[in-house]
Amino acid sequence: MVRSSSTLMALLAAVRSLHLQSWCIGAGVVRGLVWDHLHGFSQPSRYDDVDVTYYDNTADEKQDEKLTRRLLAISPSVRWEVTNQALIHQWFLKAHGQIVPPLRSLEDGIATWPEYATCVGVNLNADDTIEAIAPHGLQDLFDLKVRHNATRASADVFMQRITSKRLIERWPMLSIMDASQWA
Numbered sequence: 371m372v373r374s375s376s377t378l379m380a381l382l383a384a385v386r387s388l389h390l391q392s393w394c395i396g397a398g399v400v401r402g403l404v405w406d407h408l409h410g411f412s413q414p415s416r417y418d419d420v421d422v423t424y425y426d427n428t429a430d431e432k433q434d435e436k437l438t439r440r441l442l443a444i445s446p447s448v449r450w451e452v453t454n455q456a457l458i459h460q461w462f463l464k465a466h467g468q469i470v471p472p473l474r475s476l477e478d479g480i481a482t483w484p485e486y487a488t489c490v491g492v493n494l495n496a497d498d499t500i501e502a503i504a505p506h507g508l509q510d511l512f513d514l515k516v517r518h519n520a521t522r523a524s525a526d527v528f529m530q531r532i533t534s535k536r537l538i539e540r541w542p543m544l545s546i547m548d549a550s551q552w553a
Contacts, residue, residue: 371407372492372500377414378403382494384444385422388437392476393424394491394503398535401488404511405541415540419449423491425476427456455479462522470522481505484523484531485516517547 402415434452441450459472473479483489487510491503518528
């Protein structure tokens with residue numbers, strides 16, 4: 371599916387040009403690609419932004435802005451969201467006053483995203499192979515299940531995301547799993 375999307379392949383090539391050690395495009399772009407395919411849509415869904423996540427424990431807070439500028443120079447029409455998972459604990463403290471432990475890797479960061487089906491990223495290696503990063507596996511994504519990942523997102527945040535992203539409206543075959551179905 372990834373290789374068949376010329377748009378996603380171009381995005382992956384743009385991010386690969388940054389020469390980051392540990393990175394991926396994840397969340398909504400990947401989720402939408404899969405769910406569009408499973409719904410049989412002939413036109414891909416629009417995405418609000420492209421989530422580029424990476425892990426670099428040597429970078430400072432300004433690195434995300436520098437990388438965003440570089441990506442905008444390549445693809446100015448894309449709304450890039452660049453996030454260093456090595457510094458996300460600082461963001462939680464500033465944005466929410468919440469103390470969370472630092473993450474140890476890119477996979478560690480992806481594993482904390484609010485829905486298990488969204489905890490997926492893809493990258494494009496130097497040899498043009500595509501790598502999927504899915505710390506919780508791909509079953510929820512391909513089973514069209516939306517389950518809350520309570521690692522860092524509250525149930526309220528989870529429900530707000532379902533509503534604000536219009537998940538059921540966009541992909542009507544989805545199953546939103548309530549707490550009794552999470553086992």
